[in-house]
Amino acid sequence: MPSPSLLQEVVADAAPLLGGGKVADYIPELAKVPSQKLGIAVCTARDGVIGAGDYQEPFSIQSISKVFALVQTMGLYEERELWQRVGKEPSGNPFNSLVQLEFEKGVPRNPFINAGALVITDMLQTRLSAPRQRMLEMVRNLSGNEHIISDRTVAMSEYQHSARNAAIAYLMKSFGNFDNEVEQVLHTYFSHCAIRMSCADLARAFFFLCNKGASLDHRNVLSEKQNRQVNALLATSGLYDGSGEFAYRVGMPGKSGVGGGIIAVIPGEMSVCVWSPELDSSGNSLAGIAMLEQVSKRLGRSIF
């Protein structure tokens, strides 16, 4: 079990990496985030959440929301329905490439690349009357934090720079794999991405992933089998084109976001969330990966 002092050491060890990466700047709102942040939080059944550094400061969860969206969809659709619209394989290409999507007739490789998350959001849009509100309820319940919001300025800024995602959505529509209005789904998608949560919120919210699908307050978010499936997908595809490297260095299923957050789990033991806004060349948090590598090393934990 990690102790607060161990987490403080992990943060201290990662501090020299600050300055070596690059804060996401494809939208002006994200570029404004101070780059010098470092936070880590761990959640276990025995101790609940402990943390170090900036672990209580909310940040834009961005693509980490794709895991929430997938989990929500697994509760609304049959397994068969879901996986005929999106695949389970690593993409092997930069995360927003259209080449593979065209080659594979509009079926995205997995739910964690943009194309896959857009299909998932399209499926939520079909079944939910107020998908943005339902997502907020989900993350508030899971994290036990009623103050979580989605940042409208960030969401709007992303929408205004969404030509590439629109292209992806229209391409899937041309293959018959997109049912709702593209603009509407993009708004929902960016609302999800713009949710602000802290490392503490996220470690708590994703505790179910290390607990056979059961949340801290003992609700079944996923079945045990579904939970293993989500972890498997995270392990093979959670860090874009850095998933293999992440497995090699860290050895935990995980998901990153361009806001600099990464969530990861050691099944049966703990959920972890790290945050540091500077990204490496694969779009993953530079110091975040280093902190997770240290956790893995110091605890002697890896799924491998």
Next chain:
Amino acid sequence: MPSPSLLQEVVADAAPLLGGGKVADYIPELAKVPSQKLGIAVCTARDGVIGAGDYQEPFSIQSISKVFALVQTMGLYEERELWQRVGKEPSGNPFNSLVQLEFEKGVPRNPFINAGALVITDMLQTRLSAPRQRMLEMVRNLSGNEHIISDRTVAMSEYQHSARNAAIAYLMKSFGNFDNEVEQVLHTYFSHCAIRMSCADLARAFFFLCNKGASLDHRNVLSEKQNRQVNALLATSGLYDGSGEFAYRVGMPGKSGVGGGIIAVIPGEMSVCVWSPELDSSGNSLAGIAMLEQVSKRLGRSIF
């Protein structure tokens, strides 16, 4: 711990799948293998090897040899030297595609696609004076079976149908990522592929992968860290373009071969080898994956 009767049930449950796949036929020698075979062997520290079905019958290990070759290379080269010549990421494309190799300047995505294994074999060729003999020694030592051989007829048949692998090797040579004569390396590569081992041999040989790098007779094949790294690569890239599906369904690091064998490990517990020659559309053993799925389900074991 699996019992012999459990393994017999697993074999019996998989029998109805026979006839649903297709034996590899790209070389005449492989097409001759009887398709109705089903075998499974498990190796644990306590019980050694137990098995069911055709688990003592040798078969062509084919791409499973890529794991032995990688492990050998990790002992001969510095980590840095190795990974500048081959990547760690899933390929996201059919296993023999040249597109990605060209796009990425001759550096293969990982050591388990053909391009990656050819680079690895090129590296072995550079450092070893008799690479084919050294590979035989390795597999004989690890499995404790001195009678293991490489089938010359199969190796020669593969060499005579090696235009695509030659194209891959020459393409890497054109990018400066191939040092030896292409023909010579191909001969070594096919000699490795044509090694004949049984499920029992393979489960025993790969026991180190679930045992922190230490073989059954307590030799350190890999360091604990290297062992985790190999398992991570197997989990993300071991089953070609079916790696995500395999993680989702089975949840073990594994490696398949077109001869119908698959090896897999549950770290800390056991190594497993299954064999059934009929392949699915991704080139992996159809009944083999089903048997591993059953093992995972009945034992309640998965890394996720």
Next chain:
Amino acid sequence: MPSPSLLQEVVADAAPLLGGGKVADYIPELAKVPSQKLGIAVCTARDGVIGAGDYQEPFSIQSISKVFALVQTMGLYEERELWQRVGKEPSGNPFNSLVQLEFEKGVPRNPFINAGALVITDMLQTRLSAPRQRMLEMVRNLSGNEHIISDRTVAMSEYQHSARNAAIAYLMKSFGNFDNEVEQVLHTYFSHCAIRMSCADLARAFFFLCNKGASLDHRNVLSEKQNRQVNALLATSGLYDGSGEFAYRVGMPGKSGVGGGIIAVIPGEMSVCVWSPELDSSGNSLAGIAMLEQVSKRLGRSIF
């Protein structure tokens, strides 16, 4: 010079081909066109238009409108401005592929693939206050037929099936190569495609291409140099992925549309328009190409 009887023979010779191709059916409105049509018209300085078969029947000009749009753009922009937004090279891929567009950073290969025509339409949208009306004026003036209209039902039907073109436009927008609202430009684009003209109208309208840029009524549509440039682009890229075959068999600069029309020119001599709605596998009129091949053969004319 072709005679009316020669044109009648050309039509008669092509009749047995009817039934061998496939009418475009990607939108319901186009699929309604009777497939058994055959028409040809030739325009020379001496004789004006002569024709045979269904040469006076209007049809949907579709991609033939891309030539009018390019010519209009050449009159509104400097040469340098135009060609930094679209290339001059054959595409070497099916006409609507996004792969190449992504690889080449949103700059389409040439003005005659959909991506290129969308950029051209975007440029017209920027400079013209009423681009649809201006296009109608242009084709009415050039053909001397005041009754030419754009079919609103066809245009609307195309708009409702425009997901792929929207994807292309948004992809270019994501690369900064698209200035106006995508929806607005698509409406203009489809209005151009839905213009209805007969072989006689088109042969007359494109007479300037064989006449050093001067129309039948002696207006300079293009400079002599610009005219050679347009013909060069038509020769290398006018028939999608069948341009090489068309040059090989027919040997005239030309442009096809999925409505079954093809216009072609013998510089210095004549413009030709053929029409037959059934298409070959490259999306070009099957009997139309055959008629042009016969014209080329019987007149002993080819630019090569």
Next chain:
Amino acid sequence: MPSPSLLQEVVADAAPLLGGGKVADYIPELAKVPSQKLGIAVCTARDGVIGAGDYQEPFSIQSISKVFALVQTMGLYEERELWQRVGKEPSGNPFNSLVQLEFEKGVPRNPFINAGALVITDMLQTRLSAPRQRMLEMVRNLSGNEHIISDRTVAMSEYQHSARNAAIAYLMKSFGNFDNEVEQVLHTYFSHCAIRMSCADLARAFFFLCNKGASLDHRNVLSEKQNRQVNALLATSGLYDGSGEFAYRVGMPGKSGVGGGIIAVIPGEMSVCVWSPELDSSGNSLAGIAMLEQVSKRLGRSIF
């Protein structure tokens, strides 16, 4: 008709371009060629060859040999046999890309990219007992110069840097579109490329292309129809990925080589050959294209 003084002006006008391109240096032997060369020769039925600048100096014809090889093949195979092994369409990609070749199942786009020329050479190897000698005979006869040789040092140097061409050939072999030994065909191919001819030799040798297939000494090299076909292929695919630009600027069927030569024809009038070793970014002679553009402009000749 061009006069000697016009050609001298064309050479003088192109001189300021020297220094702006880059001599091919992928093999050491080609990099040794002095870069400051400029030559032009024109051949007409009335005047035979006239020239200016370095038009009598032999250089490495390189890919210009692909035209001779195609013409030879057209005399040895039925039209149908030939075009089922190689296409007629522009490649739309850099000249040595394997992507398209793999996508199109080992059938090269046209005879003028490397893959296409290798298939053509494979076909010659099958039908001719001494293909290198037969090629020398052909170019000696056509140019009336018995002293033409192939430079063995250049051919050997190219063979030693042929990994990429070997990859292309083996890829086609894997698709069943390559019959002979790869090494043997490569030797023949490089022997053709290493032929040394002057602008005068080449203008004379290719006179048949502007003369309905008949050589200066009245032999039928190609039928009139075949000749139009070759010119059509040159117009759409002769200058790699600069074919569209060449048609736009020059308007003549042509073929370039990395030795800096370009041959071109004005059907019915003349053949032209220019030479200047510095290449542009598409691999075509920078000053060579400029000289051809001047010829086209000053004579008012273009096929368009």
